[in-house]
Amino acid sequence: MWDYSETVKEHFYNPRNVGAVEDANAIGDVGSLSCGDALRLTLKVNPETEVIEEAGFQTFGCGSAIASSSALTEMIKGKKLDEALEVSNQDIADYLEGLPPEKMHCSVMGREALQAAVANYRGEVWKDDHEEGALICKCFAIEEPLIVDTIKANKLSSVQDVANYTKAGAGCSACHEKIEEILDRELKARGEIFVPNAVRPDLAKEPRTVDASITSEMLAASKKATKPKFTLVQRIQKIEKAIAEVRPTLQADRGDVKLIDVQDKTVFVSLTGACVGCQMAGLTLNGLQQKIMEELGEFVQVVPLSKRQLEEAGL
Amino acid sequence: MTVSGIYFDNNATTKVAPEVLESMLPFFTEQFGNPSSIHQFGNQVGRKINSARCQVQNLIGAEFDSEVIFTSCGTESNATAILSSVKAQPQRKTIITTAVEHPAILAVCDQLDKEGYTVIRLDVDEKGRLDLDTYKRQLNDDVALVTIMWANNETGTIFPVVEMAELASKAGVMFHTDAVQAVGKVPVDLRTTKIDMLSLSGHKLHAPKGIGALYLRRGTRFRPMMRGGHQERGRRAGTENTASIVGLGVAAELAQKRIVAENTTVRGLRDRLENGILSANSHCYVTGDLSNRLPNTCNVAFEYIEGEAILMMLNKKGIAASSGSACTSGSLEPSHVMRAMGIPFTAAHGSIRFSLSYYNTQDEIDRVVSAVPEVISRLRQLSPYWSKEGPLKENAQAFSPTYA
CATH class of the missing domain: 3.90.1010.10 (Sufe protein. Chain: A)
Structure with missing residues (x-):
């Protein structure tokens, strides 16, 4: 029951x-x-x-x-x-x-x-525009039509994409087989072939330790980097620029992110609003970390500070 | 949940019989040995497993005890049977089954379908019966397996599997039956049939959950699903679930002794329940093949109301049953069995299955019969398909919503 x-x-x-x-x-x-x-x-x-x-x-x-x-x-x-x-x-x-x-x-x-x-x-004719379908992601209650429409509209091609755009699959990951089936079908329909990652997609992980949060893209990004030298002010400006790029997405979901401190290769931020406690926070931080690395051309780690940690630090 | 509840959901699972529990307990304590071991600790356990195998053999009328393979459940037995048949006969690319099988069969067939197999899902008529002529026409050299349930879990309708196995055998096709609901409720005598494989599940006949068996007729080509050690003669590797196997043996023996009572006493109780409900409630009917079904099962479709709501109200009164309603399963679809029979959704959603066991009493039947009408009339008061007088469907006020 x-x-x-x-x-x-x-x-x-x-x-x-x-x-x-x-x-x-x-x-x-x-x-x-x-x-x-x-x-x-x-x-x-x-x-x-x-x-x-x-x-x-x-x-x-x-x-x-x-x-x-x-x-x-x-x-x-x-x-x-x-x-x-x-x-x-x-x-x-x-x-x-x-x-x-x-x-x-x-x-x-x-x-x-x-x-x-x-x-x-009011003497009007009501037309229903809600499309119902099979429930795919039980963690976030996402149904198939939304996933299909989002894949079509944004030309998505991976489980990670689907998770980023719809949240489907970003929780327990049990629905990944079903999402892959949908992707396979939709990619075929647009003349492409679905190539799943051999390794599991990096979804909602908390970037606590450096090793655990390095994805293949991050490694590629940091390898690509020519390691230019920036002053501390330049670094912070570049980090702020990266944050400004992801901010609209967060604000659309009633959240926000704020730069707190930069210490060597560690960037401390605080998440506010709807980002707090969101299962997607880890994913958001990974995306942000990726952006900052692209800006700086070096490997950094983004660490979220909780409200308590901020208070303890007197910030 | 009241402790003194009335349990009419025995097709879902049954309580472990006290004798079964008692037989199992030593295998958690002093009889802990691994039956494969050569020393006395293991040896005694091995002998107990063999006697459990004979008890199961007797219940299903197998010719040899080695035809019984212990598994973890009915689902595993089903998957083993299907996957073995396709693996052992790679040139054959068709599976014949029915539209009303349990998901343990249908989901495996769906997967094979995706992998390129042809799956023929035989339709049923409004009473849930198969058409044997259609079936006969489908049998040919491309068929790897026919898998047909012995009795349907929702309606109790019995399929003519013995006859269908004969037909398959004549056409040179392997035959499996999912008999999870039938074993212990109807007499099964496999040595006189052409059935090659049969699945059974412990927890449907008062053994614990987590134990099942696959009958594999001697000589039937077989490929194990789980390979590893030599347990079950290499046909199902993995250290034996000794306590549960012993429990299943005792449960099988009890079931054999009670097969007459199932078909007299339990059937009588079921009929009393069914007649009581039908006469005390309007606009309801029994689904399935009334003249040919399990003695313990009764599936009543209450029109214009929804099953989960009925179950929640019954649950509050301490009565446990189950429903073919979409909402109880977590899927959006009503029961595939009800749909296959062409039951209209206003009735399919209100289908309630009462499934009895040897342990139910006449007093319980009478209490349920008198409790049901209040639940039904209360929910009908909430239903847009219903007015004070009866269903609204045939007048100007008829409810016809805009569907999404």
Whole structure:
């Protein structure tokens, strides 16, 4: 059985707002073809204020589908339509204190029902653009269509690429066989041949020791280097330049990185925002380290400092 | 989870019989020897393994005890059988199986499919039955193996494997059956059949998990999956799981003694459960071949509601069963068995399997029969396919959602 949170169980055993709202003026009927779940959401919207005065649901689905429906109705009651539309499927999952990755589509269905109901109220036709498919990466709940689309759009050709762009495969790595199969298919479709790495791709490793974080690309980069001499100021400028290049990517994920200190071949940084505790942090640091090495033409090691370490150092 | 729960999920696994547990315990303590060793520590254990082999031999009616190879589970037995058949006959490139096999068969066949083999997955009709004429037409010199389950784990439907093995044998084709659900529930007498290989699993018949066996008819061409030491006559290397092998032996002996009770007492309980549920709940029906199925299994499809939700509600009442619903498996698809039978998804998702054992009682049956209606009606109140009166499907209010 699934490891459902207590809140999921509570909303399943004691669902709120069950049944169709009498005199509803907004109805959203949606279903998930692949998993067979279906949901009807009925709302009573105040025509003057556009506030959702009542919300009711009827769901054909599993425990988390019912709990997600119940949570959704609780979350949107009393909200204006436009406010309600801002409720994301992640918000629904958060309200329920998390859903298993296999069950995230249940929260998606709730959100879609809301969109359909609002469209119905406004006399619009709602079209679903969410593509559902087999769950590939259980660590980050990534489905096949997203992986396929990302490979196509960015011409990806390795498991590491897929992990960098979608996060799929960046966790436990058990899905790498499936990702390789997708890559094999997609590369064939564009007339290329998929060549997997003989060695395991370097994914989310913490660059703690020099040896463990040297990848073949890094070695190549450091070999290529002609070892120019820079002053300390020049070095720091170059490091800042490398950091500035990766920063937009991190900020897009609500994170950031800051240069703290440079001591010989060690570059100390601090990760902030969403980067903290992210399983991708190791990967981010490897990428940053690579960039800095390219700028400096020498081997360096990027070491992240935790908040505590920073405080202890008085920084 | 209440300790005094009602366990109706015996096709998933069974409890270890007390006699089995007792027989195993010495092999964790004083009888720790390696059966391959020449000294007294090993020697005694080796003899116990041989007697367990004979107990399994008797249960399945094998002609020779050396036809029984101990493995780690049903899955290993299945994989060994399939991979052996293709390795031993490299010129043959086709496998015949059914659309409703266990994943332990289907996933291996899918892999061979990717590697260039032709896999023929025989379809079933609405009751889960095979068409033997179609099957006969597929038998030819390119077929390395026919692998057909003896009984289906979800519906209990029994396939005519004895007859199908005869047909395969006439066509000169090797025949394997995954009999994990059948052994111990229906009489099996292999010496009178043309079955070349048969898989069985300990934990389905009150032995522990982690032990299984492969029957390999004498003379059947074989290539081991695990090579190494000379254990199991070199056909399955690796130091024997002695305690579990001894346990499986005792469980096999118990199963043999209880085969009549399975087909009288247990069958009676199952029928009582089934009739009770059908008469107390509307819009539900039994799936599978009612006239030809395992005596312990009953699969009921409750229309317009979803299986996981039913199981969670039953679980709260201390009742354990299982479902063919997509949501219980972690895949998005409902059970491939239900789909193969063409069960509509509003019913397939609500299919619940009750599987009994020798240890269930009439009192438990009656308690489940009286507990089910409340669960079903509560979930139907939540269902968009249902109104107070019944299903909405045939009127203007019919629920027809936009599908993603």
